[in-house]
Amino acid sequence: MKIVLLAGGVGGAKLAFGLSKILPPKDLTVVVNVGDDFTHLGLRICPDLDTVTYTLAGLDNRETGWGVAGDTFQALGALNKLDGPTWFRLGDRDLATHLWRTALLAQGLRLTEATSRICEALGVGPAVLPATDAAVPTRVVTDAGELDFQDYFVRRRCEPRVHRIVFRAIEAAAPTAEVLAAFQGADGIVFAPSNPFVSIEPVLALAGVRELIARKPAVAVSPIVGGEAIKGPAAKIMRELGLDVSPVGVAKRYADIIDGFLMDDVDAALAPAVQALGLEVRTAQSIMRTDADRESLARECLDLLAGLT
Amino acid sequence: MKIVLLAGGVGGAKLAFGLSKILPPKDLTVVVNVGDDFTHLGLRICPDLDTVTYTLAGLDNRETGWGVAGDTFQALGALNKLDGPTWFRLGDRDLATHLWRTALLAQGLRLTEATSRICEALGVGPAVLPATDAAVPTRVVTDAGELDFQDYFVRRRCEPRVHRIVFRAIEAAAPTAEVLAAFQGADGIVFAPSNPFVSIEPVLALAGVRELIARKPAVAVSPIVGGEAIKGPAAKIMRELGLDVSPVGVAKRYADIIDGFLMDDVDAALAPAVQALGLEVRTAQSIMRTDADRESLARECLDLLAGLT
Numbered sequence: 040m041k042i043v044l045l046a047g048g049v050g051g052a053k054l055a056f057g058l059s060k061i062l063p064p065k066d067l068t069v070v071v072n073v074g075d076d077f078t079h080l081g082l083r084i085c086p087d088l089d090t091v092t093y094t095l096a097g098l099d100n101r102e103t104g105w106g107v108a109g110d111t112f113q114a115l116g117a118l119n120k121l122d123g124p125t126w127f128r129l130g131d132r133d134l135a136t137h138l139w140r141t142a143l144l145a146q147g148l149r150l151t152e153a154t155s156r157i158c159e160a161l162g163v164g165p166a167v168l169p170a171t172d173a174a175v176p177t178r179v180v181t182d183a184g185e186l187d188f189q190d191y192f193v194r195r196r197c198e199p200r201v202h203r204i205v206f207r208a209i210e211a212a213a214p215t216a217e218v219l220a221a222f223q224g225a226d227g228i229v230f231a232p233s234n235p236f237v238s239i240e241p242v243l244a245l246a247g248v249r250e251l252i253a254r255k256p257a258v259a260v261s262p263i264v265g266g267e268a269i270k271g272p273a274a275k276i277m278r279e280l281g282l283d284v285s286p287v288g289v290a291k292r293y294a295d296i297i298d299g300f301l302m303d304d305v306d307a308a309l310a311p312a313v314q315a316l317g318l319e320v321r322t323a324q325s326i327m328r329t330d331a332d333r334e335s336l337a338r339e340c341l342d343l344l345a346g347l348t
Numbered sequence: 349m350k351i352v353l354l355a356g357g358v359g360g361a362k363l364a365f366g367l368s369k370i371l372p373p374k375d376l377t378v379v380v381n382v383g384d385d386f387t388h389l390g391l392r393i394c395p396d397l398d399t400v401t402y403t404l405a406g407l408d409n410r411e412t413g414w415g416v417a418g419d420t421f422q423a424l425g426a427l428n429k430l431d432g433p434t435w436f437r438l439g440d441r442d443l444a445t446h447l448w449r450t451a452l453l454a455q456g457l458r459l460t461e462a463t464s465r466i467c468e469a470l471g472v473g474p475a476v477l478p479a480t481d482a483a484v485p486t487r488v489v490t491d492a493g494e495l496d497f498q499d500y501f502v503r504r505r506c507e508p509r510v511h512r513i514v515f516r517a518i519e520a521a522a523p524t525a526e527v528l529a530a531f532q533g534a535d536g537i538v539f540a541p542s543n544p545f546v547s548i549e550p551v552l553a554l555a556g557v558r559e560l561i562a563r564k565p566a567v568a569v570s571p572i573v574g575g576e577a578i579k580g581p582a583a584k585i586m587r588e589l590g591l592d593v594s595p596v597g598v599a600k601r602y603a604d605i606i607d608g609f610l611m612d613d614v615d616a617a618l619a620p621a622v623q624a625l626g627l628e629v630r631t632a633q634s635i636m637r638t639d640a641d642r643e644s645l646a647r648e649c650l651d652l653l654a655g656l657t
Contacts, residue, residue, distance in 0.1 A: 080451045081390055113420045117444035121469045123451070131440045135426035142389045142432070160430045 040066060040341070043225040047072045047238020048087045049104045049270050050262055051231035052094035053327040055165065057337030058229070059095055060330075064164030068221040069095075072233070073150070073169045074177035074206060074241030077189045079127050082137035083144055086189075087238065088154055088169055089136060096161040104270060107132045126194045151215050168221060170242040173212035177237050178205040188237060197272040201279045204236045206244050214245040222251040227344035230259035232325065234273040235292050236280075249296050256347045258299035258340055260325060261286035265305045269326055287312045294318060299343045301325065301336075319347055349375060349650070352534040356381045356547020357396045358413045358579050359571055360540035361403035362636040364474070366646030367538070368404055369639075373473030377530040378404075381542070382459070382478045383486035383515060383550030386498045388436055391446035392453055395498075396547065397463055397478055398445055405470040413579065416441040435503045460524050477530060479551040482521035486546050487514040497546065506581040510588040513545045515553050523554040531560040536653035539568035541634065543582040544601050545589075558605050565656045567608035567649055569634060570595035574614045578635055596621045603627060608652045610634065610645075628656055 042062060044055055046069050055069045069091055076085045086105065093099040093107055100108040110130030119125045129137070136157060143153035149172045158167050179191040181199035191197060214222075222228070233239055239259075243249050263286055268274040277284045283291075286302040290313045293300075299319040302309065303326065310320045323339040326332065351371060353364055355378050364378045378400055385394045395414065402408040402416055409417040419439030428434045438446070445466060452462035458481045467476050488500040490508035500506060523531075531537070542548055548568075552558050572595055577583040586593045592600075595611035599622045602609075608628040611618065612635065619629045632648040635641065 080447045081454055082447075107426070111420060111422050111440070113440035114423060114444045114447070117416070117441035118448060121444060121448045121466060123444065123448040131420065131422035131443075132426035134440075134443065135423045135430060135432065138389045138391075138423070139427060139430045139432040145390055157430060 040226045040345070041224055042067055042227050042229060042341070042344075043221050044069045044229045044231055045233075045239055045242050046070065046087065046091055046231040047233030048075070048090045050260075050327075051087070051233045051238065052091045052099065053333045054229070054231045054260065054337060054340070055091055056094050056330070057327070057333030057335070058340075059165050060334045061337055061341065062165075067165035068225075069165060069167050070170050070218050070221060070242060071167060072238045072241050073171060074175055074237060075188050075192070076174065077176065077187060079189070080124070081141065082134075083141045084127070084137050085140070085150070085154075085169070088167065089133070091167055092154070092158055092161060092163055095158075095163040095165060095167065098161065106130045127189065149215070151217055166217070166221070168215065168217050170214055170218055170248075171212045171245055172215055173208065175206055175208045175212045175241060175245075177241055178207050180205060192272070197275060201276050204240075204276070206241050209241070209244045212245055214248055219247070219251070222248070222255070225255050227341075228252055228255050228257040229340045229344070230257070230293060230297065232260040232262040232269060234262060234268070234271055234276070235289055236273070236276055240292070243296075253296040256299075256344050257297040258301060258319075258343045258347070259290070259293045259297050260336070260340060261289050261300065261302040261306070263289055264303040264325060285309060290316055290318060298347050301339055301343055319343065349535045349654070350533055351376055351536050351538060351650070351653075352530050353378045353538045353540055354542075354548055354551050355379065355396065355400055355540040356542030357384075357399040359569075359636075360396070360542045360547065361400045361408065362642045363538070363540045363569065363646060363649070364400055365403050365639070366636070366642030366644070367649075368474050369643045370646055370650065371474075376474035377534075378474060378476050379479050379527050379530060379551060380476060381547045381550050382480060383484055383546060384497050384501070385483065386485065386496060388498070389433070390450065391443075392450045393436070393446050394449070394459070394463075394478070397476065398442070400476055401463070401467055401470060401472055404467075404472040404474060404476065407470070415439045436498065458524070460526055475526070475530070477524065477526050479523055479527055479557075480521045480554055481524050482517065484515055484517045484521045484550060484554075486550055487516050489514060501581070506584060510585050512589075513549075513585070515550050518550070518553045521554055523557055528556070528560070531557070531564070534564050536650075537561055537564050537566040538649045538653070539566070539602060539606065541569040541571040541578060543571060543577070543580055543585070544598055545582070545585050549601070552605075562605040565608075565653050566606040567610060567628075567652045567656070568599070568602045568606050569645070569649060570598050570609065570611040570615070572598055573612040573634060594618060599625055599627060607656050610648055610652055628652065
């Protein structure tokens, strides 16, 4: 069963890890959001690609949810002494990834190719694909003005109130040939429990992606559990946009292109409202604290997908 | 007494340090070779500027002669795992300098301004000036072809036989306004015991520099002691170019624009040959192992200069 996982950062990376424990590498493709990508100190930084790659390579820092486990911060400390910017916490080993990716892109490689080179060197088996090779920076329109995503997310710690999320360059961007082929060849598609607005929808917004997914069995995992996001600003953004902060609110956003929805056991009472959207519903323990949790949730997703057909 | 020191890497940095212990910061300007500069992994790396800056800031690594004392190599280790290039040994703290310089240049600052910002942040008092803001890469024509300087010097460890040293872009390059002003305002000029071919001459080759120096009291310190270079490939290059590997050979290269020459006590027998070039000669213990050695050699240079007038 060939599976494509749509992933943002931490939630997507954990579910990718779980799926990678069940599926042979050739049967798993992770299509990753690049809307958070930015250039900082001349380095092309792809936070979601890195989180997925580090997690699949077993290098992820489980305490922070970003960066490399056991990384040091000597360069950042020296940058601080130089009065350089330190709001984006670059670890020393993490820096190597950004330096090498930037160098590979400067050599003319596509982001897809640079990512593949990095994954291969780190022994990552499943294909990790940026959703597009184009730059499609997500912008956040807030009380403090229109901000770059990392400015909003990291520097300002998601504090400004969000009015709108904008994908500025999305009309001109196309999914890569590799992404199109993965969707076309998929037996099932899984939406990770990632932020709908800033992780999943920048992928869905690429030309043709919604149509391709609509033709395939597809399930989504709710990133909202008990009225809060498992991690990150999804709940805060939903509230500020006046949306229903619940699995139902998330399911509505995907209902036209998915067939099944997986949400946490604590939200079981909401199952009828999701079923009313025409979706197959399953509840499970969906918070991934351990490797076993990751694999267990992955299995639930595959079971839900298998039961659809 | 306002002094301008012409410097390459380690020898120039040590003498700059010695002079900085004697002269008030406003009276010392170090004009630094940028012919060794190169771009690596997208980073603008200026080995001589960094060696001078780190040494004046007290951060220099005295064991290696390059980089920051106590630096770590986590990023380089991670780059190695990514199959990236590791022949240029970038320390983590050192990386911060290259990242920040590259970012400042990308913001539109001149190299002179970026260097000034870095020096200020590190508490370096004397002015440290790149000889030019232009890129003037030194090329080494060897048995193995025409090589970038760092390729010859670091990657190939100076092993290929040198036929010629070429300053490719030098005709189009000008010394900066700051460098011109420093020479014009100088009461004396000192050539550090740096490599004549790849450290001092790329500065002298800039338009107008020889003429400005010729008008001022100027002394040079021999980088050749007892028939060998104190450090680096100067002696090997001189041999391969068929030149006299001795203080006399060095003095001949500068004789038309300097007035005094300082060489090591061990070469005292060669003093008449240097005097025959029309130069005032002084011998001293010129190998700088300790801080006291650095200051002592600096004092010898200032005394020699003072005695000229």
